[in-house]
Amino acid sequence: MKIIKRNGSEAVFDITKIIVAITKANNSVEEADRLTPAQIHEAAANVEEKCEQMNRAMSVEEIQDLVEDQIMAFGAYALARKYITYRYIRAMVRQSNTTDEQILALIECNNEEVKQENSNKNPTVNSVQRDYMAGEVSKDITKRVLLPKEIVDAHEAGIIHFHDADYFAQHMHNCDLVNLEDMLQNGTVISGTMIDKPHSFSTACNIATQIIAQVASSQYGGQSISLTHLAPFVQVSRERIRREVQAEAESFGGFASPDSIERVVEDRLRAEIRRGVQTIQYQVVTLMTTNGQAPFITVFMYLGEARNEQEKRDLALIIEEVLLQRINGVKNEAGVWITPAFPKLIYVLEEQNIHEDSPYYYLTRLSAKCTAKRMVPDYISEKKMLEYKIDKNGDGHCYTCMGCRSFLTPYVDPETGKPKYYGRFNQGVVTINLPDVALSSGGDFDKFWKILDERLELCYEALMCRHNRLKGTLSDAAPILWQYGALARLEKGETIDKLLYGGYSTISLGYAGLYECVKAMTGKSHTDASATPFALEVMQRLNDACAKWKKKENIDFSLYGTPLESTTYKFAKCLQKRFGIIPGITDKSYITNSYHIHVTEDIDAFTKLSFESQFQRLSPGGAISYVEVPDMQHNLEAVLEVMKFIYDHIMYAELNTKRDYCQCCGYNGEILIVTDEDGKLVWECPNCRNRDQSKMNVARRTCGYIGTQYWNQGRTQEIQDRVLHL
Amino acid sequence: MNYSVIKAVDIADGPGVRVSLFVSGCTHHCKGCFQPETWSFSYGQPFTRETEEQLLSLLRPPHIRGLTLLGGEPFEPNNQRALLPFLKRLRAELPDKDIWCYSGYTLDGELLAPSRARCEVTDEMLSLIDVLVDGEFVEDKRNISLKFRGSENQRLIDLRATRREGQIVLYQ
Numbered sequence: 001m002k003i004i005k006r007n008g009s010e011a012v013f014d015i016t017k018i019i020v021a022i023t024k025a026n027n028s029v030e031e032a033d034r035l036t037p038a039q040i041h042e043a044a045a046n047v048e049e050k051c052e053q054m055n056r057a058m059s060v061e062e063i064q065d066l067v068e069d070q071i072m073a074f075g076a077y078a079l080a081r082k083y084i085t086y087r088y089i090r091a092m093v094r095q096s097n098t099t100d101e102q103i104l105a106l107i108e109c110n111n112e113e114v115k116q117e118n119s120n121k122n123p124t125v126n127s128v129q130r131d132y133m134a135g136e137v138s139k140d141i142t143k144r145v146l147l148p149k150e151i152v153d154a155h156e157a158g159i160i161h162f163h164d165a166d167y168f169a170q171h172m173h174n175c176d177l178v179n180l181e182d183m184l185q186n187g188t189v190i191s192g193t194m195i196d197k198p199h200s201f202s203t204a205c206n207i208a209t210q211i212i213a214q215v216a217s218s219q220y221g222g223q224s225i226s227l228t229h230l231a232p233f234v235q236v237s238r239e240r241i242r243r244e245v246q247a248e249a250e251s252f253g254g255f256a257s258p259d260s261i262e263r264v265v266e267d268r269l270r271a272e273i274r275r276g277v278q279t280i281q282y283q284v285v286t287l288m289t290t291n292g293q294a295p296f297i298t299v300f301m302y303l304g305e306a307r308n309e310q311e312k313r314d315l316a317l318i319i320e321e322v323l324l325q326r327i328n329g330v331k332n333e334a335g336v337w338i339t340p341a342f343p344k345l346i347y348v349l350e351e352q353n354i355h356e357d358s359p360y361y362y363l364t365r366l367s368a369k370c371t372a373k374r375m376v377p378d379y380i381s382e383k384k385m386l387e388y389k390i391d392k393n394g395d396g397h398c399y400t401c402m403g404c405r406s407f408l409t410p411y412v413d414p415e416t417g418k419p420k421y422y423g424r425f426n427q428g429v430v431t432i433n434l435p436d437v438a439l440s441s442g443g444d445f446d447k448f449w450k451i452l453d454e455r456l457e458l459c460y461e462a463l464m465c466r467h468n469r470l471k472g473t474l475s476d477a478a479p480i481l482w483q484y485g486a487l488a489r490l491e492k493g494e495t496i497d498k499l500l501y502g503g504y505s506t507i508s509l510g511y512a513g514l515y516e517c518v519k520a521m522t523g524k525s526h527t528d529a530s531a532t533p534f535a536l537e538v539m540q541r542l543n544d545a546c547a548k549w550k551k552k553e554n555i556d557f558s559l560y561g562t563p564l565e566s567t568t569y570k571f572a573k574c575l576q577k578r579f580g581i582i583p584g585i586t587d588k589s590y591i592t593n594s595y596h597i598h599v600t601e602d603i604d605a606f607t608k609l610s611f612e613s614q615f616q617r618l619s620p621g622g623a624i625s626y627v628e629v630p631d632m633q634h635n636l637e638a639v640l641e642v643m644k645f646i647y648d649h650i651m652y653a654e655l656n657t658k659r660d661y662c663q664c665c666g667y668n669g670e671i672l673i674v675t676d677e678d679g680k681l682v683w684e685c686p687n688c689r690n691r692d693q694s695k696m697n698v699a700r701r702t703c704g705y706i707g708t709q710y711w712n713q714g715r716t717q718e719i720q721d722r723v724l725h726l
Numbered sequence: 727m728n729y730s731v732i733k734a735v736d737i738a739d740g741p742g743v744r745v746s747l748f749v750s751g752c753t754h755h756c757k758g759c760f761q762p763e764t765w766s767f768s769y770g771q772p773f774t775r776e777t778e779e780q781l782l783s784l785l786r787p788p789h790i791r792g793l794t795l796l797g798g799e800p801f802e803p804n805n806q807r808a809l810l811p812f813l814k815r816l817r818a819e820l821p822d823k824d825i826w827c828y829s830g831y832t833l834d835g836e837l838l839a840p841s842r843a844r845c846e847v848t849d850e851m852l853s854l855i856d857v858l859v860d861g862e863f864v865e866d867k868r869n870i871s872l873k874f875r876g877s878e879n880q881r882l883i884d885l886r887a888t889r890r891e892g893q894i895v896l897y898q
Contacts, residue, residue: 604735606743606789630737634873637742641789726737 001052004059013051018044018067025083033078035071043070099140106132120341121293122709131292135166142168146469151462158574159455161431161567162462163510167220171473173505175221175296175402176425176487180229183211183485190214190480200240201269204233205276209283215486216287216295218478221426222403222705224298224346227318228305229422234273234314241268270317277321285330285340294342296705300400302348303360304382316360319347323366326374332697334663339374339699341706346400347377349647368639371655372632375699375706378624378654381647388617388651391419401652402426404563404704406622409556411503423487424504427555428466430459431510431562433571434517434538435591439579443521449541456509456545463507467555471497503556508621509546510562512571513591514538515598520585527597527611539595539618546621558621561594563703568593569714588721589714593703594623599718605629605725606645613650624704625653627725631669632657638726654701656722661697664690671698673720681716727751727808729777730763730770730798734784740826740857740874742791745784749773749809752799753842754830758865760876764798778812785816785823792824792856801829801837803845810847813854827855830862833883834894857897858883 001013022040035043047066051058064087071080109124121128142165143152155162164174187196190210198204208225215223242265249256280299289295301319306312326345329337347367353360367377386396391410399421401407406426413420432455441448475482475490482490488499499505518526518535526535539559546557564571568590575586592598595615597608605627612625632639632655639655646653660671665688674684676691683698684691699708700719711719728750736746751767763769771777785793793816800809813825831843837852837860838844852858859874860881867877874882887895 606735606787632737635737635741637791638737641743641791645789726735726743 001048003051003063013048015044015048018047018063022067022071022079022083025086026079029078029082033076035074035076035079039074043067043074046070046073099136102136103133106136120296120705120707120709125292127288128292131290132166138167138169139165147465148461151458151465154455154458154462157578158571159433159436160459160462161433161510161512161562161571163429163431163562163567164220168466168469171470171477172219173221173470174219174426174428174508175406176215176219176223176481177400177402177408177422178211178215178223178225178486179423180208180211180225181422182489184208184229184233186485188480188484188486190484198233199236200272201230201233201237202272202276202279204230204236205279209280209287211480211486212284212295212297213287213289214480216297217290218481219425220291221406222296222298224300224400224402226300226302226305226400226422227322228300228302228311228315230276230318231306231311231315234269234317235310237272238265238269241265241272270321273317273321274325277318277325280343281322281325281330281340284342296344296403297342298344298346298400298403300346300348301377302350302380302382302398302400303352303363304348304350304398316363319363320366323363323370323377326376327366327370329374332661332663336661336663336666336697338661338697339659339706339708341699341708344404344705345370345377346380348380348382348398349643350382350398354644354647364643365636365640368636368643369633371643372636372639372657373659375655375657375659375701378652378704379643379646380652381650383647384613384649384651388620395419397421401622401624405624405652406506406508406560407558407620409503409506409558409620414502423485424506425487425499427470427500427505427507428463429508429510429560429562430462430466431512431564431567432456432459432542433513433574433591434511435513435520435571435575435585436578438517438520439575439582439585441521445521448521452538452541453545456542459509460545460549463509463549463557464553467500467507467553470500471495473497501554506556506558506621508558508560509542510560510564511542512562512564512567512593514595514615515592516585520582525598525601526595527601527603535595536614536618539615543618543620559619560621561596561616561619561623563705564591564593565703565707566712566715568718569712572714588717590718595619596625599628599722602723603725605642608725609642609645609653610649616651623652625650626656626701627653628656628722629726630657630724631659632726642726654704656701658700660699662688662690663695663697664688664692671696673716681713681720683710727773727805728768728770729773730761732777732781732784735790736794738874739794739796739828740792740824743789744792744794744826745781745790746794746796747781748796749798749800749805751802751805752797752830753802754799754862756830756863756865758868759863767802767804769798773808773812778815781812782816782819785820790823792826795825795827797828799830800827801831801843801848801851803843803848806845806847806851810851810854813851817854824856825854826857826859828859830860832860833858833881833888852885853889855885858885 003011003013005011019040026034047070050066068080071083107129154160184204185197195207198207245261245264284297285294287294303312306315330340332338352358353364371377382398385398389397389410391412397410397419408421408424411420437452437455440451473496475494476492481487482496514535515526518531522531522534524531526532542559546559549557571591572589579586581587597603608627609625616623658670661668662685667685667687671683672686673681676682682691683693693710699706702715730748730750733746736744739746750764750769752765831837836843837848860883861879864877864879867879869878882897884895884897
């Protein structure tokens with residue numbers, strides 16, 4: 001007979017442990033109140049018999065309940081009291097030390113869960129371990145003190161996922177669009193030091209990097225900046241350089257034609273742009289924030305944002321330089337150029353760059369080359385976005401997501417009457433596990449909708465916990481964000497509350513596993529024409545819930561296709577525990593992200609993008625579609641064809657290419673996933689069979705960002721299962 | 727003529743996104759051929775009017791750049807005779823699409839000179855093709871990093887430019 005220990009592992013039932021426990025308690029009471037050894041053996045035997053009758057593995061707590069019953073059945077009340085008190089004290093000790101084991105395990109690098117938690121963090125280095133220790137404490141406090149029990153239970157059962165509990169103890173928000181323009185033009189304060197408006201492009205880049213680092217340390221999610229906000233400083237530099245060159249020319253005493261002066265000026269300007277862009281690239285990948293990782297930063301490249309033709313030309317110069325430097329890559333420790341994970345780049349496809357005769361088509365070609373080699377940029381279609389993101393004045397807007405995929409809602413600033421995007425943010429995410437709803441309903445549609453509504457109510461309560469955690473936060477918690485312009489310019493000591501309402505910020509209902517949900521209910525993939533309407537109906541219901549909450553709370557709830565980076569494994573394990581192995585639904589160690597088509601489904605890139613587009617429209621809080629492609633560096637025309645298709649059909653999409661590097665043999669291509677002797681999935685160089693992860697550079701897109709630090713077993717299996725769409 | 731497979735989206739056999747048709751029957755029998763089962767003229771299924779319709783509808787979307795013929799050997803005389811009417815039809819119905827063709831026969835050595843490949847329709851067939859990838863696959867000259875071809879001896883010939891200039895012009 002087996003029992004379940006407190007840590008979840010199985011052990012063989014051992015009657016002597018019960019005898020020892022009762023005997024210990026027995027010896028500590030007055031002699032008159034004691035049981036005889038024979039009575040103790042009888043009590044223990046009775047417990048064993050009752051356990052056997054249960055026909056399942058009993059937990060330690062259940063067995064202790066039986067022991068108490070037995071002691072009381074013998075009338076030994078003093079002994080029972082002792083036993084119960086001892087049990088209670090032990091439970092208290094365990095409660096107050098819930099984090100010890102996890103923390104010690106992560107410091108000794110044995111904590112498998114933490115090891116594979118985040119593909120952008122390296123858990124063996126001290127600074128990351130400090131962040132993880134803080135995370136364990138935060139998770140513990142969140143679980144025991146900050147959240148209601150029903151939400152903790154639902155989170156642990158995998159019915160919902162309460163994201164970022166490792167930061168929830170603090171008053172932190174998720175992600176945002178940094179108002180770099182305000183900070184650069186009007187000055188800011190970094191760590192108590194006044195920073196004025198910069199006098200050159202390269203200084204502006206330097207300040208931007210400092211801002212990025214500070215912002216990243218003040219929140220847990222991603223941030224985005226726009227190159228447009230740096231563009232005015234190109235002209236500032238140009239004028240300064242021109243003055244210098246003219247002065248130099250005069251000092252030489254010879255005649256210099258205006259043309260030749262301009263040539264020198266533009267050459268020097270290019271060199272300055274190169275330096276500035278390089279500063280951002282290198283600082284961002286080498287910085288380690290207080291969150292133990294490089295800042296999750298997205299750089300937005302959108303010509304349509306420029307306010308005049310001069311600024312647009314200057315912006316184009318910056319974009320070109322960013323792309324050229326990304327094509328080069330950054331050097332790994334062996335000195336080989338590889339794909340960096342950050343900054344993530346987003347390039348907007350628009351009329352002025354998408355057609356072969358468009359003025360900025362050369363940038364789009366360069367962008368295609370960059371994507372083929374470095375997986376980024378990702379693409380936003382201005383055309384589709386203007387159709388989808390319409391504000392209350394009826395105007396469409398095109399803007400970047402916050403970090404990897406979270407999109408703000410369209411918003412008009414009530415004070416200025418103008419649209420506002422930079423400076424806004426997301427309060428946080430709670431995700432609903434859709435396959436669990438389907439399997440809990442047993443395939444009954446009436447039950448499905450009823451359970452969905454109940455689970456959504458739970459999500460609402462959990463999201464309000466997030467919101468309430470931010471409510472009352474003082475601007476002093478993160479001066480760079482709330483006082484010095486990144487998100488607002490509030491007074492010292494002022495709360496951020498006014499920014500939480502009326503649509504200034506958003507809060508996200510995440511969803512995962514639409515594919516498995518539809519499959520469990522209809523027996524078909526959601527790409528099957530007979531199942532698609534149900535899939536769309538589920539999406540609509542989730543949107544309706546957000547609309548209802550928004551009305552009630554005056555907060556912009558928005559539906560969000562959760563990245564689910566490591567949570568995919570947790571959800572899959574929880575589903576298996578709750579429902580067993582169901583072929584095609586719970587038989588993998590991952591579940592499908594958001595509305596995505598299952599990674600193993602045979603479908604071409606174009607069909608996939610146009611099918612998923614209808615779901616992206618219903619995922620206004622954020623989502624990204626991808627196509628999995630082979631090495632396409634020989635066929636940029638095909639890359640461009642996919643980009644043109646994105647422009648016409650889908651708002652936000654990316655191409656997943658594969659270019660890894662083996663440091664043992666120098667192989668440059670796709671490194672494969674194989675199963676080792678213990679059934680574990682490991683990475684292996686197909687050329688020299690190297691399996692040492694520390695001697696290879698693997699970059700895969702798993703959540704909208706590129707990860708370079710490997711993934712948990714569930715996500716690794718998902719990566720292995722991916723089929724090509726071209 | 728029989729064919730073995732139609733790829734609805736192909737990015738490996740010519741620029742852009744293409745539809746490719748693998749015809750059956752080949753008399754080269756190159757060492758290291760990646761699909762020797764297609765040497766037999768009776769391999770796969772018959773190329774019919776329905777196959778033509780299927781190809782045309784696959785080629786129609788704007789993101790499809792053109793058609794690539796592979797094999798097998800499209801320039802075996804029987805295959806040429808079967809392909810010619812379809813290529814004419816393709817040119818008439820979808821004039822914007824380009825046509826690429828892979829052949830183990832060399833242009834100047836075999837297709838334009840007396841050989842077992844050259845027949846009464848060869849010149850017309852060549853006149854409908856934009857780019858010819860010519861030459862047998864030679865295992866010793868295999869190089870996986872080459873663009874759109876398998877071995878170093880193979881050439882990407884721009885047939886339009888070649889016709890215009892009267893000498894072999896390679897595709898850039």
